[in-house]
Amino acid sequence: MQKILLIEDEMRLHKMFESLFSMEKLELISAYDGESGLKLAEETTPDLILLDLILPIKNGFETLNALKKNPRLANIPVIILTNLEGKRDKEMAFSSGACAYLVKANFSLKEILAKIKEVLREHKT
Amino acid sequence: MVVIKRILDSFNFRKQCEEYNIDIWQCPQFLFLIMGMMNITAIVATNIVARRYMEPEAVALIALGLTAALFVISYIVVASFDRIARTSKAKTEFISIISHRLRSPLSAIKWQLELLLNQHDISALNSESIAEISAQNEKMIRIVNDLLELSQIEDDNLILSPSAFSLKQLVEDVIVLLNKNAEKANISIFLSGEQDMPEVFADRIRTKNIVFHLVDNAIRYSNRSGKVEVNLQKIPSGVKFSVTDEGIGISEDDFKNIFKKFFRSKDILHYQTEGTGIGLFIAKSAIEKSGGKIGFNSIDGKGSTFWFTLPVVGS
Numbered sequence: 001m002q003k004i005l006l007i008e009d010e011m012r013l014h015k016m017f018e019s020l021f022s023m024e025k026l027e028l029i030s031a032y033d034g035e036s037g038l039k040l041a042e043e044t045t046p047d048l049i050l051l052d053l054i055l056p057i058k059n060g061f062e063t064l065n066a067l068k069k070n071p072r073l074a075n076i077p078v079i080i081l082t083n084l085e086g087k088r089d090k091e092m093a094f095s096s097g098a099c100a101y102l103v104k105a106n107f108s109l110k111e112i113l114a115k116i117k118e119v120l121r122e123h124k125t
Numbered sequence: 126m127v128v129i130k131r132i133l134d135s136f137n138f139r140k141q142c143e144e145y146n147i148d149i150w151q152c153p154q155f156l157f158l159i160m161g162m163m164n165i166t167a168i169v170a171t172n173i174v175a176r177r178y179m180e181p182e183a184v185a186l187i188a189l190g191l192t193a194a195l196f197v198i199s200y201i202v203v204a205s206f207d208r209i210a211r212t213s214k215a216k217t218e219f220i221s222i223i224s225h226r227l228r229s230p231l232s233a234i235k236w237q238l239e240l241l242l243n244q245h246d247i248s249a250l251n252s253e254s255i256a257e258i259s260a261q262n263e264k265m266i267r268i269v270n271d272l273l274e275l276s277q278i279e280d281d282n283l284i285l286s287p288s289a290f291s292l293k294q295l296v297e298d299v300i301v302l303l304n305k306n307a308e309k310a311n312i313s314i315f316l317s318g319e320q321d322m323p324e325v326f327a328d329r330i331r332t333k334n335i336v337f338h339l340v341d342n343a344i345r346y347s348n349r350s351g352k353v354e355v356n357l358q359k360i361p362s363g364v365k366f367s368v369t370d371e372g373i374g375i376s377e378d379d380f381k382n383i384f385k386k387f388f389r390s391k392d393i394l395h396y397q398t399e400g401t402g403i404g405l406f407i408a409k410s411a412i413e414k415s416g417g418k419i420g421f422n423s424i425d426g427k428g429s430t431f432w433f434t435l436p437v438v439g440s
Contacts, residue, residue, distance in 0.1 A: 010229070016236050083228035085273065087284040104232035105266045106330065109239050 002120060005029045005046035007037035007063060008081070009055055017050075020109050026116075034058025038066055041073050048120055051098075053082040053089065061092060068097040077119045081112070144214075153207040160199040168192050217279045224273040231266050238262065267334070275386070275403050278410045285328040285414055289438045292364055293322045293357055295329070299336045300355065307344050307353065314340070318357035325364050325435040327415040332435070335411060336366065338404040339431045343370035346429070360434060363417065367432035375423040383421060384409045408433070 004026050006017055014030045021028045029044055031037035033056040041049065049067065053060030060080065067073045079100045080093045093101050099119055102112060134140065142152040149155050168188050175184045238259045242252060277283040300314050307314050325332075343353045351371035358365050375383065382388040386406040412419040416436045423429035 010233070012233055013236070016233075016240060019240055083225055083232060085225075085277075085284075087277075087282045090284060103228075105228040105235065105270070109236050 001025055001027050002048070003027045003029055003044060003046040004048050004050060004116065005031060005037065005041055005044065006050045007031045007034065007055065007060075008050070008052040009033060010052075016109070020113060024113065032056075034060065034063035034066075037063055041067060041076070042070075045072070046076060047123070048116060049076055049078045050081045050116075051078050053080060053084050053093070061096060064093065064096045064098060075123075077123050079115065079119060153203045153210060156206070157199060157203040160203070161196075164192065164195040164199065167195070217276045220272050221276040221280070224269045224276070227269045228266070228273075231262060231269065234262050235259070235266065270334070271403050271407060274407045274411075278407065283410060283414060285331065285411065287327050287415065288329055289324045289326050290329045290332075291322065292325045292332070292366065292435065293318075295333055296336055296355060296357060296366065299333060299340055302337065303340055303344060306341070310344055310347065311350050312344055312347050312353055314344075314353045314355060316355045316357075318355075319359060322357055322359065322364060323437040326438045327417070327435045328411065331411045332415075335408045335433065338408060339366075339368050339433075342404070342431070343368045343372070343429075346370060347372040363434055363436040365432060365434045367430055369428065369430040371428040374425045374427050374429055375421070376425045380423075384419070 002025075004017075004021065006014060006028060008014065008030075009032050011032070014028070014032075018028050029040055029046055031040045035057045037049075037051070037055075038058070040046075051060050051064060055063065058066070060082065064078060064080075067076065067078060074097075077099045078097065079102060080098045081102050081104060082089070083104045085103050090101055100115055102115065107115075138149060138152055138155040138158070141154050142149050168191055171191060172184060172188045175187060179187075238255055241247070242255050242259070247255070274283065296316065300316060304314060340353065340355060347353060347370045353371075354369045356367045356369070379388075384405050387402045388406075409419050412433045412435070417434045419431075419433040421429055421431045
C-alpha cells in the first residue's frame with residue numbers, strides 16, 4: 001500500500017482525503033503543520049507528499065526546502081496543493097523542487113487523485 | 126543615516142514607480158521634478174522679459190511670488206496623485222487577499238459535495254439538489270477567480286501556463302457543460318468548422334474560461350430563443366474561434382467600452398443581472414498575452430459575433 005503524507009492545517013480536508021484514499025488503497029498520513037510534517041516524513045518515508053503553502057510553525061516553502069535538503073527525503077515527489085496563485089509562489093515552488101502545483105479551488109478530488117497516480121507512476125519507473 | 130537614506134529614496138523614481146506599478150510618465154515624484162524644472166524655466170523667462178520694463182526689486186518680488194505659488198500648486202497636485210496611486214494599489218492588494226481567503230471555504234465545499242455525490246445510497250432527488258448546489262458553488266469559484274485574475278492583471282502579475290492542446294476538444298467540452306443552460310433558455314448550440322484542427326499553444330485553463338465566458342454570454346444575451354453558432358477555423362496565424370448569437374446585439378455607443386474593466390451595457394441590465402463586467406477584460410489580457418487577438422462585430426438588435434485567435438504549436 002502506497003503512503004501519501006498530507007501536510008495541511010485544515011482538519012476537515014484530512015477527513016475528505018481519508019475517504020477519498022480509502023477507496024483507492026492509498027494510506028493517508030496526516031500532519032497539520034510544517035514541522036510535524038517534516039518529522040513524519042522522516043519517520044514514515046512516504047511515496048508522495050501533498051503540501052499546503054500556508055502552514056503554522058514552518059510554512060510550505062520552508063518545509064519544501066527542508067525536504068529537498070535532506071538526502072533521505074529529497075527524492076520523494078512533492079505536489080503543492082494550495083489556494084495561493086501568485087507568480088512568485090508558483091516560481092518559488094517549482095525552483096524549490098515541487099513536481100506539480102495544484103490550485104485547490106480549480107481541481108476536483110477526482111482530478112487531484114489522477115495527478116497523484118500519475119506522479120506515483122512516473123516515480124516508480 | 127536614516128534621514129539621508131530617506132532623502133535618497135525620495136529621488137529614486139524608478140523604485141517608486143515600480144512600487145506603484147505605473148509608467149514613469151505617470152509617477153508622481155518624477156512628474157514633480159519635471160514640473161519643478163518647468164516652473165524654474167518659466168520664472169527665469171519671466172524674469173528676463175520683465176527686467177526690460179521694470180525696477181529690479183519689483184521683478185525679484187514678482188518672480189519670488191510666482192515661484193512660491195507654482196510650487197504650492199504642483200505640490201498639491203502631486204500629493205493628491207500620490208494618494209490616489211496608493212489607494213489604487215491597496216485596493217488591488219485587498220482584492221487579491223480577499224479572493225485567496227474566499228477560495229479556502231469554496232474549495233472545501235466543492236470537495237465535500239463531490240464526496241457526497243459519489244455515495245451509493247444517495248437518492249435521485251438529493252443527488253439533483255447536490256448537483257445544483259455544486260453548480261452554484263462553481264459559479265462562485267469562477268467569480269472569485271475572475272477577481273483574482275483582475276488583481277493579477279493590474280499588478281502585472283498574470284501568469285500563463287501554456288501547453289499544447291486541442292481547442293476543438295475544449296470547445297466541445299464547454300458546449301456539453303453549457304447545453305443545459307441553453308436548453309433552459311430555449312436556445313440550441315451548433316458547432317461548425319473544419320474537422321481536422323491543429324493543436325493550439327496557450328494556457329488551457331484560461332482558454333477554457335474564456336470559451337465558457339463567450340458562449341455563456343451568447344446564450345444569456347440571446348434573449349430566450351434562437352441559436353448560438355460556434356465556429357472553428359484554421360487561419361494563417363493559427364486557429365480562430367468565433368461564437369455568434371441572434372440576441373440583442375451591442376449598440377454602437379458601447380463598442381469602444383466592450384473590453385474595458387467593469388463595463389456593463391445599460392441595455393443589458395434590462396435583460397439580465399448576472400455578470401461582473403470583468404470577463405471580457407480578462408479575456409483580452411490573456412488572449413493578447415498568449416500571442417492571439419480578440420474582437421467582435423455586432424449589429425444592434427440583430428446579434429453579435431465574438432472571436433479570438435490563438436497561435437498553433439510551433440508557430
